[in-house]
Amino acid sequence: MRTKRTIINLLYTLGSSFVLLLLGLVARALFVSNFDITIPGTSTVIEQLFSVFSIAEFGVGSVISYRLYEQIAAKDVDKISKYMSLYKWTYRLIGGAIFVLAALFWFFLPLLIVEADTDWNAVHAIYILQTLSTLSSYFLVTRRLLYTCTQQGYVCTRIDFVFNVLTYLARIYISLNYANNYILYFGITIVFNTLANVVVAWRYRRDFPEVQDVRVSWADFKELGLFRDLRYYLVHRVSNAIYGTSDSLVMTRMRGSASVTYLGNYSNVSSSVTNIGNKILDSFAAAIGNIVYDKTAEADDHQKKVFWSMDLFSYLFGSFVAVAYFCLFQPFITVWLGSKWLLPMSYVFWFCLNEYVGWNHRMLGSYRAVLGHFEEDQWFMVASGVSNLVLSFVLVGPFGLAGVVAATVFAHCLMWFGRAKVVFGRFMRGCGGRYLRLQLIHALTLAADMAVTYWVCSLLGGGWLGVIARAVVVCILPNAMNLVFYGFTSDAEYLRGRALQLWRRIRRKEA
Template structure:
């Protein structure tokens, strides 16, 4: 059976944008309301418990992706029995994972206080709060969470996004009401598991209505099971570092500095996270085309394509990096107030954190298109361990700045340098790695010069509040672009990359 790939993709993109707006706007409003109505310590509890349970949920990473991948072939062949068997296997594994997370989660309760240095809000029982967060985490494993794999396999991401947006919006509105009108933290967090439960039931209803032929029955073969677990391991070890990165940071800040510091850190990180989502949208959009190109064309052509795409991507990333430095503090002051600001040094480190994270994005897309999960498996674990060790060491001496610096060091050394080596070793050729690094060095130097001039201009503005933010935003919107054009106009490779991007952006449908 052939899917309506283009039509489903368009629906998925539109619904995904709506869901992204919902998932960004409402938490922003809720965080603002909680800061002003209840206090920053409550945000610290949210961040801490979410981080702890995110680490516990690592046991699932990769399994859903492996199952969905395994469904593509039987779906194309209309092999309902195999899909039913995969669905049944999925449900059994999810039940086991849910039980494991529940047992470990409850087992952590006696030592929960060790993760909190101080600043626990009065009249709050952290164990009750933690149990509610734990329920929200495990609900998906016990109540129909596995059924979303059918929608994913059929490329009906529009249905998933619509259901998620609907349940999230209802939950966010109820949470906002609990904060503003009642100021009850228990009621606020209770809407987390209720919204998750509603999402799962609505998803199950949609799957039953649209695809009634699928039921959890039958058994997968030994070969299928072995292939699934191998994919699970390869995918899981790659995703571990990304999932634990901010979780380890938040836990270390809470343990060594306090809940209030955790909340302030996560206010700043929330901006980075929102930008990350936009950039990952670009990567996800080009991933299928790159995968197709890797299959159809030789590595020389793909290396040239990666060089061109990386140029455009890093220019936009540099632009965002400069804007973060100039706009972070004015925006945070308007949002949370002057008492919850980090020093300028922290702002600079956050911006560097964002930029270093972007440096490996396009290369990572090619690694996934080539299927290099197994070859990269040890580096993901190494990055997580290095990040955690450096967090513990540097947090003691430098506080929040030490935690951010630890993440930057781990990102640059492992995620960028060593992971790039894996892609070039197993695909492009190690002899071409030096040129890749030199290109990034060029981007860093140019961005530093452009950023220095832009920041100098922004510092000349003598006003406060919203007006300062608007004027600086106008400077950041115009000056870096002009300076980048001037800087790269004299570089042949940069001109070639710019023309390559222009041709593909402006090309009309059907043109060669």
């Protein structure tokens, strides 16, 4: 059942996300072409600011989700109902807290957006719309958690796909016919996001009739031990917020919001790819939660075999993404928007390293999330957030955007080390040395993949045909090299077995 649901999640994800990626590229191109150059940058900065406000969430979703895995495995409907009710009412309180933060920070916007010719009517309108969008999500989004934890995220993916298509089509229409009408452009997103959450809520009542709303109190938080987890996880939330928003906030403060528009063109592409990647790997995350809490006698050997295979899968995915960005980003931006929107290759290099660090330990992060004990790596998270912010301001002067992203890579590695400490201290005991040796080998393999693939791509022409040719090379060459290096190792044994099972099922259906 785990394998079947994982495959279903993957199929829905890949099909819908590819369509949304294409629509998103068209919408972004029209957005930067038909709106004032500061509008996209301003919207990005405000979105990042609300990511900082999300600190008020305290990590409730993450804390409750790893508790839910255990109750779902035990089929304890009463506990599941209580956790979901706690989640719902906590998010309503958080929505109120974020409203207060948004109202207070309204008066500090001039400290963030520094251009002398700033259109403050536009800034304030976008800020209000972002506030409404954020609040609507906190009051409606909670039902999605149970779909994720039961490996039925494809239900939400189907619903989101419909409304995201409508959103992009509406944005394209507005960009073509109502240029610079940012209120209409951002307002339509709120409407469709809200409708998607309403439809998910309707499906939730139908799909989980046994899960009921129950009365909850502060005593329930204490009884279930959530206060302790939330106290420690708050450090993670603060550090993640600082880490995730430093680049845009530092750039708009030091170089202006127009510079963030240039950055946003790259991040728009990477966000679409990240969305696809997250949904692919999230398909495995719930299965990881079930595996970790499997207490059967034969579980230990299986758990270790799955861990090393999932770690290898993370490397294979991360190295492919890094090589693809390194070889395709500049040619693609050139034909998509024009060479005037290019950022330096030094930025692309550090960006690729940061993407590799993130994807390469993505599965490790999933294991870390379901293990709890957030106090054990909290100071690594603090060091990550603080170092990213401080080094970004230090390096932006002499090295520009490349320095900002280099600071992000350093901070990301600190976060990675902290997560590894928890996983190898609580779950994969005694395996830390092997993990370190593998990461060194993976780094050398990545360097070879990037060098060889970039050299081959440099021999190809320009234009859309050149981009397509490079994409074909990127899809084949680094993956073939990784297959030679790792495809027949013991760490790939579990992956080979699952791939063979999938192939046999496909063959049976064809027959």
